[in-house]
Amino acid sequence: MPELPEVEVVRRGLIPHVTGRTIVATEVLDARTVRRQEGGPTAFSALLDGARIGPLVRRGKFLWWRLLDADGSDAGHALVTHLGMSGQLRVRSPALESVSTAGAAHEGPTSDPLRHRRASLMLDDGTVVDFLDQRLFGGLWLSPLVAAPDGHAAGEGSPDALLPASAAHIARDVLDPATDLPRLARSLRTRRAPIKSLLLAQDLVSGIGNIYADEALWAARAHHDTPGEDLSQVRARRILEACREVMLRALEVGGTSFDALYVNVDGRSGYFARSLAAYGREGLPCPRCSTSIRRVQRQGRSCFSCPRCQRGPRTHAGLPG
């Protein structure tokens, strides 16, 4: 599942292939992929046609492409991409295409590298960027730029404080130098909701999904059910620092992937999955104390934790887990 590190890997992978290029055509195979677009896929394609690609910027799990007019001036809007659950951005060059096609013909339809292709952008040098998405939770759209109120760079890779209006409600992420961790920790401590819900709330702190939330809570020896208001400042900070560390570590090895849905921009999977300590490890030993990792459901999502290292507020009470 693409969370911050995976999206950052995609951003870095795309940059050399797309920056400075011009979009000469777009193809929308599934109209549902073009979301929140005034005028729908038709307007989407019309506005993108002829646009030049400027900086690629990421905030949390949102990745946007700044666009320039033909004369190099800022177009005032950005191409926003969100990978959702299963989205991928893949780069194809004419030279590689024949290789891929040959491989697919040999191995059958399930290994078709363009399976679940929903949209494509054709660039002026022949490069094609494909958006693949099995579950259709991801999407592409154009959004006008607005200024981030704090005046800092809007996200990783941003030349200025401008960001898409449709991402303006997304908080800065824990890797953003403009994020004030102590202040964020204090704001978590004003909330009654369980800490894991708070870590997943993208309008408080962005980029964290179910996997890294569980990993960070494990690393910080914190229980997912602990209300934010019950955390000390030190403990809240420690959890946020764990979020930062676990995502930096994932970034170093190219992101997480374990169900073959996610691959990076070159089509290769990251391999952080090997070093997951809690997530997806129900019944397996905790790497710290060997107690069996336990899985419980919260708000329809799985939570994996060590019942010994991560003592919670309700270990004896009625809730399952």
Next chain:
DNA sequence: CGGGCCCTGGAT
């Protein structure tokens, strides 16, 4: 702030 929904395909 929690629950339901979107959506597909692999597992059971």
Next chain:
DNA sequence: ATCCAGGGCCCG
């Protein structure tokens, strides 16, 4: 045939 996976948005 049914369940499960979950990011983000919308609802009450």
